[in-house]
Amino acid sequence: MEVIKSTEEIKSIDFDSPFAFVPTMGNLHDGHLSLVKYGKDNFSNVITSIFINPLQFGKNEDFSSYPKTISQDIELLENAGCNYLFIPEKNFSENLKIIEPQFSNVLCGLSRPTHFHGVLTIIDKFLRIIKPTACLFGLKDYQQQLIIKEFVKRKKIKTDIISLPTVREKCGLAMSSRNNYLSDEDKKFCGKIYSCIKNLAASLKTSSLEVLKTEAIDFLRNSGFEIDYLEIVDANNLSSVTENTDKILIAVAVIYKKVRLIDNLVVSL
Numbered sequence: 001m002e003v004i005k006s007t008e009e010i011k012s013i014d015f016d017s018p019f020a021f022v023p024t025m026g027n028l029h030d031g032h033l034s035l036v037k038y039g040k041d042n043f044s045n046v047i048t049s050i051f052i053n054p055l056q057f058g059k060n061e062d063f064s065s066y067p068k069t070i071s072q073d074i075e076l077l078e079n080a081g082c083n084y085l086f087i088p089e090k091n092f093s094e095n096l097k098i099i100e101p102q103f104s105n106v107l108c109g110l111s112r113p114t115h116f117h118g119v120l121t122i123i124d125k126f127l128r129i130i131k132p133t134a135c136l137f138g139l140k141d142y143q144q145q146l147i148i149k150e151f152v153k154r155k156k157i158k159t160d161i162i163s164l165p166t167v168r169e170k171c172g173l174a175m176s177s178r179n180n181y182l183s184d185e186d187k188k189f190c191g192k193i194y195s196c197i198k199n200l201a202a203s204l205k206t207s208s209l210e211v212l213k214t215e216a217i218d219f220l221r222n223s224g225f226e227i228d229y230l231e232i233v234d235a236n237n238l239s240s241v242t243e244n245t246d247k248i249l250i251a252v253a254v255i256y257k258k259v260r261l262i263d264n265l266v267v268s269l
Contacts (some may be wrong), residue, residue, distance in 0.1 A: 001078045004086045011129060015084070019045035021132035021159075023123060026050040027067040027177040028076050031167035035136040036080045038164055047130060048077055049086040055093050055118030067180055086130070096121050101147045102154075106238050107251050108143055108262065111228050116147050123148055127159050134160040138167070140174045142249060142264045143238065166263075168194065174263045181259045190256055192223050193263050197250045200232075201267045204248070209241060220254055228253035228260065235266050245269060 004010045020039030024032050032048075039046035050073060057063035070087075077085055103109075104116040127135065137145040145163045152161050167175045171191030179187060200216045209232045217230050233239060235247035251264040 001074070001082050002084050003074070004084060005089070007088060007092065007129060010086050013084075015047065015130075015132075016044045018043050018133035019047060019083075020134045020136055020162075021126065021130055022046065022048045022082075022136050023126055024048060024050055025052045025066065025177065026073050027069050027180065028073045029167075029175045029177060029179070031138050031140065031175040033076060033080050034167050035138060035164060036077065036082050038162075039134075039136055040081045043133060045083040046081070047084040047086060047132065048082050049088065049126060051086075051088050051092060051122070053093055053118060053122045055096070055098070055121055056115050057118070058112055058114055061112075062178075067177060092125070093118075093122055096125060099124055099151070102150045103143065103147050103238050106143075106233070107229060107231060108253060111253070116144065119144055120147060120151055124151070127152070127157055132159050134162050136162050136164060138165075139163050139266075140166040140176065140262065140264070142235075142251060142266070146238065172198075173261070176261065178259055178261070182257065186257060189224075190261060193220070193225070193252060193254060193261060196220055197230075197252055197263060197265050200250055201265050204267060216252075220252070225254040225256050228255060 020043040022035045022039060036046055036048060052066050054063055098117050099120045101116045101120045109116055149161045152159060169175060169187055171188045172194035173187050173190045196216050196219055200212050203212055213230060213232055217227055221227055230252045232241060233249050234241055234245045235249035241248060246269055248267045248269060249264055253260060253262045
């Protein structure tokens with residue numbers, strides 16, 4: 001695996017096409033590695049980036065303490081067969097015009113109002129520099145991938161945005177770098193989040209959405225989670241569910257022992 005540490009260097013490389021790009025902030029887990037594996041299986045080359053993007057962190061969030069495991073990450077990527085690792089300069093996010101995203105004023109965007117602006121701004125820079133055939137994301141971050149897909153389509157960027165299934169711990173908890181803040185016992189307990197939204201999905205035809213939402217929130221709160229949100233929305237645009245909705249998104253964000261955890265399920269109607 002070749003490690004690239006400057007923007008100028010990566011601009012100078014003529015990658016064999018078609019090639020896939022996997023943007024990350026490091027502290028890699030099996031969810032990230034599943035994206036790399038998909039890239040290896042379906043494209044000539046895979047490029048992964050590791051950049052802890054300050055633009056997507058709000059005030060009092062964990063930017064300064066975000067886990068940094070670069071040596072471990074390099075070993076994992078080499079074992080996964082990644083072809084190139086791009087580690088941009090620290091000033092990679094400086095002097096950029098912040099991009100206004102669509103679909104950002106709901107769900108995670110309510111409690112993290114600048115988060116998706118920062119994500120989209122840095123992804124746009126990556127895509128303009130690297131020009132990948134495809135960019136790979138996990139569906140755990142459903143709102144993020146929807147925002148990026150809309151932006152790429154609107155700006156007519158010639159990169160396919162491919163969204164892949166959420167990878168989970170044995171207990172059902174969606175894999176996340178922030179899971180490292182939790183003990184094994186905590187992770188097992190937090191499997192209740194996925195169980196809750198699975199039960200909600202299974203009950204969609206038995207009661208009204210508002211009743212199911214209230215019951216799910218009560219269950220999580222009584223279990224010991226602080227609720228950021230639990231919403232049932234149209235999966236195509238994150239708006240309210242209507243009679244024309246063909247896919248529902250059940251999305252949840254909670255805080256447990258100061259760790260923010262998100263998850264979702266998409267249900268076809």
